[in-house]
Every structure is written in structure tokens, then in C-alpha cells.
Amino acid sequence: MRHRRSSRTLALGCVTAALMVTLAGCVNLAPKYESPAPVIPGVWPGVDIYGAPPAKPGADVSMLGWRDFFVDDQLREVVSTALSHNRDLAVATLNIAAARAQVADINADLFPSISSNTSATFSRTGRVAGSDDTASGNLANQSAISESLSTEIGFSSYELDIFGRIRNQRAAAVQSLLATTADRRAVRISLIGEVAASWLTLGADKALLALARNTLTNRLASLRLVNARHDYGIASGSDVANARSAVEAVRVDIASLVARVARDENALNLVAGTTLAPALLPEARLPEQAVIERLPAGVPSEVLLDRPDVLAAEYRLAGDYASIGAARAAFFPRISLTAATGWATRGLTGLFADNNRSWGVTPQINVPIFDGGARAAQLAIARIQREIDAQTYEQTLRTAFREVADALALRATIDDQIAAQTALVAANRRSYRLSKARYRAGIDSYLDTLIEQRTLYTSQQSAIQRRLAREINLVTLYKTLGGGDLASSSRAARPLAPLTEAVSTP
Template sequence: MNKSLFAAVLAMPMLLAGCNLAPVYKQPAAPVSAQWPQGDAYGVGGKRESSAAADIAWRDFIQDERLRKLIALALENNRDLRVSVLNIERARAEYGVARAQQLPQLGATASQTANRVPDALAPNGQATINRQYSAGLGISAFELDLFGKVRNQSEAGLQQYFGTQEARRAQQISLVAEVANAWLTLAADQERLRLAQDTLKSQQISYELSKRRFDAGATSGLDMYEAQTSVEAARSDMALYTAQVAADRNALTLLAGVEVPPELLPQGALVSVTGMAALPEGLPSDVLVRRPDVLAAERSLQAASANIGVARAAFFPSISLTASAGSASGALSGLFKAGSGAWSFVPQMTLPIFTAGANQARLGVAQADRDIAVAQYEKAIQSAFREVADALAQRGTLGERVASQAALAQASEKSYRIHEARYQKGAESYLNALVSQRALYTAQQGLIGARLAQASNQVTLYKVLGGGWQ
């Protein structure tokens, strides 16, 4: 084969544009309301005219420097996130394999063929040995992409690769929120533990006073035993929250992927770690389609659409080319001499005539996969809508809940102080003081829980609105 003919063979796939049998992709309509839910539970809406939460970097959203460093540590060492990164590398490699099929694979060959003819078969009755040497460049079974089969395989691989990138972003968003909420939970449980310790000390003092009065015969044993029940209840809570604090630290270690330095753990009372009182909400159509998990579902849908094109192409003829050009000689010394050129060109066409319904079945599978991907995409949007709506409902009521719980704790403390003072003066039994003390303890624990819920809600709302991947 001369050089011009061989070049034409190489250029043929690029000259044949072919056709694409994949359906034209159209983004499905979002199966949710155009507005977030309204009502008493949702309170006053957020800053809808502001930039989206997805545009707010997590370092700008998280204000506590210790938590920032802990999140950075987790982003570097968390094993789930590391798997997501490796999945991206794997998908990139798979896309590279699929894309390479669009171009002919050129290979160099060199070979020697030797055979011996025995005496009985040799024309002159004398055994001979024949040798042949060859060297050249060749293309093996390259398929002309006339109907878009290879291109659609490559497109499916590309969309899957993009999908793994979005999955990695979704994983990072979840990790940022999980670390922040685990950090806040640890701070709340440490505060609950301190409250149990303070309550135990206070109740031990009351118990010692009741015991001295009982020993002196000033009161019956009832007051002493009632005070003892309060001491034991506080001691039980101390043991419970001591174990819970340890479990919270273990959870942080798992999320971080390494041992968490003590200086990065929360210190003091539970406080909000975010710097924004109100996150921008935006409209569902703007917010939800930007969430990485929704984008990943859409990439899967686009890959499924491309696979329909692959299945449809199987109904049409496939043409493959095998070609080579080089030199051949009976002697190694004459391999590249003038007149030793050799070439071969083997086009092959395959036309499916009877496949027992296999091609139709593959097309049915591809179409079913596409329909499944549509349903999964719509479910991803609906789930995202619900997550945002739930977080907004929590935000709309948490302010009132915290204020009410704070007022309850304040009133309970005043009631307890009055009953405690009356008991110490002997004006009433310890039962009233005990009841009011338990009410105060419950109210204080409830206040810690309400403040934790409020702080966690800001983190959760930031996550479900698509923030945290930058």
C-alpha cells in the first residue's frame, strides 16, 4: 500500500461523520413546587434575593477557627472522601478507554516465518528450509463509527465521569456538615455533663443537710431518702454523659480520619459556629438543580440516554478495517531493500440478520435504564426539596423554642431557689424543693437541646441548600 492510500485509510473515520441514534437529551421538569412551603412553621423567609448558599465557601460559613481546622483535617484524611476521589480517577480512566476506541490503534510488527520441507516432498528430493521476514505498521479491526455506537459509548463514559465528580462534591458537603454537627453534639454533651456534675454537687449538699437533721431527730427519714434519690439520679446522669462524651469524640476521630488534637475540640458552653443569621434560600428551580447529588443523578440520566444510541446502533451494519503496510523478504538482509514493499487491506462488514431478539432486548434494557434514571433524577429533586423544607420548618420554630425553653429554665430556677430557702428554714418539707429541683434540671437539659438543635439547623440548612463543596 502506498503512503497516500494508507493515509486515506487512517483519515477515513474522521471524514465519515456518520449519524447519532441516541435520543436528544431534554432535562426533565422538576416534579416539585416552584416555591418553598409557606405557613406558621416556616416563619419569615430567608434572603431570597441573595446569592445561593452553594456560592458560600464553607470557610466563610464556619466561623469557629478550631472547627475550621478540624474540617480541613477531615477533608484531607477522611476515608470515604478518599474513596470518592479514587472513583473519579477510575471513571476518568474508563472514559479514556472508551474515547480511545474512536481512533484507529496503530501498531508496529516484526516477524519471521521458517518452515522445513522434507526430502519426500521437496521437488528435487532434497530437504529445504524456507524463511520469510516481515516488518510493518498496521491497524487491526478498527470499527468505522457510522451510526454513533463508539461515540455514544464514549459519551456515556464521559457522563459517568462527570457524575463521579458530582458525587465527590456531595460527599464533601456531607462531610463538612457531619463534622460540624458532631462537633456541636460534643459541645452540647460536655455541657450536659457539667450540668450533671453541678447538680450532683448541689444535691450532695442538700443530702448532707437532710442527713444531719435526721441524725439530730429534727426531721423524719423521708426527707433524707428523697434527697438521696436526687443524688443518685444525678450520679447516673454523670455516668451516662461521660460515656456519651467519649462516644462523641470517637465519632469525630472517625470523621477526621486521624486522632483529633485536643486543642481542636470544643471548649466552654455550646455556641453557634456559623456567621450568618439567615442563609439565602433562592427558588427551588435555582437551588435544587445545583445540588451535586441532583447533578450526579442527571449525569446518570444522560449516560443512560447515550446507551440507547449504543443499543440502536446494533441493528445496523458494522464495518471494520484491518490494514497493514511494510516490507517482506526471504532474507533478513533484504528486508528494507527496493521492491520489498508489501501491504494488505481487509475491510469487513457485518449485518445482523437473525439474533433471536437479542438486539431488541438490549434496546429494551437501555430504554428501561433510561426510564429508571429519569425516576431516580426526579426522586433526587423531591428528596432535596423535602430536606430543604424540613430544615426551613425547623428554622422557623427554633427561635421561639429556644426563647421559651430559656424562660422555662429561668422560672424553674427561681421556683427552686424559693423552695430550697423555705426548706432550709424548716418552713416546708424537702419534697417541694426536690420537685422544683428536678423541674429545673429538666428545663436546663431541654435548653441545651434546643440550642443544639438551633446551631445544627444552620449547618443542616447550609448543607441541603447545596453549600459546602467549595
């Protein structure tokens, strides 16, 4: 009868514990999260990109894979190498693993930590000198061996998360994980853009170096011509000095460009994470087409909401709401439970017999009374952090809008700049040829020819730099619109978890 009553008591205790665990999922003190209203205009500021009609619904630069955006095979290979070897990207990947482990660690607190303990004791007691048994010769009672064996299984100090403290800590950790994942995407996109810009810059500087060397050859030829005319008394000493000055000036440019090209290669190798093979380096000219000519036109500004840096800022803001819930829960009692069941016997047999069974349940409640304002301070910190992250989110979104607007502003005029610069180079070349012919004919002084020569050289340098600006502008526009997260356009993007899921789910 007593055994049956004990079983009933144990069952009642288990049911009570189960009800308490069930109730634990019904209270969430976190404020309801609502996505911030967009703080940017719906359209870009007065720029009609390419003068094209609005894009069809669904046009999204972020869905354009980088292998489709970059059309130069060398550049594709360099980007692929950087994605495999760059240390910053590797660190960002490890940060995700650490954040995932943090979530698992906090999540474990939602479950009891069950352990088992088994012990055995063997002891021998010796005879007592001078006892009656010894005198009477009763050797059987001179010593004794005792045995005891016990085993138990249970959990200790398991907190019943009635007010959602642990669940909100887990929700905050989940949002931190999502933010860290978005951070890695941002690092990846930024890396692709940096690699492309470094590769294109190296090619442009090599082209400038080749131009300078070609200009040096032409100026040396002019110097020889002026010297010959000077020997015949046709050219003045001033003409010779001007010609030599022009030669030395371009030699200074060559020395400077040689050092710049070396620095460009070092920078490219650093961002690639390894020393690139010479075959992957650009030639001494900009490729005819390194990236695609056009991006989808009429892209709405709402695409910025999906930029990884903007998403990361919003995930952190959402996590602050969960942190407030955890701080609020600290004002309420914390209930913990310790329970164990086991068996004990004095011998090695019959350990698991019903009459050797024991169990115990120890509930404990911790009611906060006075802590000198510590909990109130923690709640204030959580609320202030929410305001900080709200401002950070807004600033991140505004910065993203400006980056795209600046890139669009340049994109709207860069083709006209290149066309005008190309025409200017052609005009300067014709002017230089005419001036050189007039000098040979003795009509103009060498100073006029030298001015035209320098003007042509400067315009040729500007032409290379404007072409570089055009290519980098396309890369910047692609990057600022969130492109580069996918390798191929045919691969669907894998969305992250909803922002409200970890906050509102019990």
C-alpha cells in the same frame, strides 16, 4: 507502470477509508436529551426564613465557603483534618479516577490500534549425502545459508463507527464520570456536615455532663442539709430518702453521659479519619458562636437543581440516552478494516527498496441476521433503565426539597424556642431558690423543694439541647442547600461539563 498503478490503488483505498471515517461522525441514533422539568414548587412551603426580604439576585449558599460558614477555629481545623483523612472521601476520589480511566478505555476504540512487526529468519541447509556434487568434490554446494527480513506496520479490525455505537458508549461513560464527580462533591458536603454535627454534639454532651456533675454537688449539699435537719428532728425520714433518691438519680445521669461522651469522641475520630488532638475537641460547653448567625434569605428552590446528588441523578439519566443510542446501533451492520504495509527481502540489504514493498487492505462487514432477541432485549433494558433513572431523579429532587423545607421549618421557630427556654430556666431557678428558702424556714416540705430542683435540672438540660438543635439546624440548612463544596467564598466554583455535551457531540 505497474508500480504507478499500485500507488494509485493505494491512494484510492486511503481516500475511501478517510471518507468512511468522515461518514462515521454523521450518524447518532441516541434520542435527543431534554432536561426534566422541575417537579418542585418555586418557593418553600409557607416559611419566611428569618422574616427577611428576598435575597438579592445571585445569593447562593453553595458559594459560601465552609471556612466562612464555620467561625470557630477548632471546628475549622477538625473539618480540614477530616477532608484530608476521611476514607469515604478518598474512595470517592478513587472512583473518579476509575471512571476517567473507563472513558479513556472506550475512547481508544474510536482510533485504530497501530502496531509494527519486524521479523528476521536465518537458515542453513546441509549437504545431501551421496549427491553428485559430493562425489565430484564440489564442496561449495554442500551447504547453503539463507537470510530473510520483513517488517510491516498496520492495524487490525478497526471498527468504523458509522452508526455511533462506540461514540454513544463513550458518551454514556462521560456522563458516568460526571455523575461520579458529583457523587464526590456530595460525599464532601455530607462529610463536612457530619463532622460539624459530631463536634457540636460532643460539646453539648460534655456540657450536659458538666451540668450533671454540678447538679450532683448541689444535691449532695442538700442531702447533708436534710440529714442535719433529720438529726435535730426537724426533717422526716421521708425527706432523707427523697434527697438520697435525687442524688442517685443524677449519678445515673453522670454514668450514662460519661459513656455517651466517649462514644461521641469515637464517632468524631472515625469521621475525621484520625485520632484528633485533645486541643481540637470542644470544651464542656457549646461555643457562643460555632457557625455564622444567618444564611442568605429568600433563597429560591431552584438552587436544589445544583445540588450534587441531584446533578448526579441527572447525569445518569443523560447517560441512559446515550446507552439507548448504542443499543440501537447494534441493529445495524458493523464495518471493520484491517490494513498493513511493509517490506520484505531475502537479504539484509535493500529492505526499504520500492520493489520490496507490500501492502494490503481487508474490509469486513458483519450484518446481524438472527440473535434470538438479544439486541432487542438490550435495547429494552436501556429504555427501562432510563425510566428508572428518571424516577430516581424526580425522587432525589423531591427528597432534597423536603430536607430543605424541614430545616427551614425548624429554623423559623428555633430562636423563639431558645428564647422561651432561656426564660423558663430563669423562672425555674427563681422558683427553686424561693422553695429552698421556704424549706429552710420550715414553711414548705422538702418534697416541694425537690420538685423545683428536678424541674430546674430538666429545663437546663433542654436549654443545652435546644442550643445544639439550633447549631445543627444551621449546619443542616447549609448542607441541604449545597454549601460546603468550596473552602473559601472568594473561590469561584468550577462548573461541570454541560449535560448534553457528551450526548449530542459526534
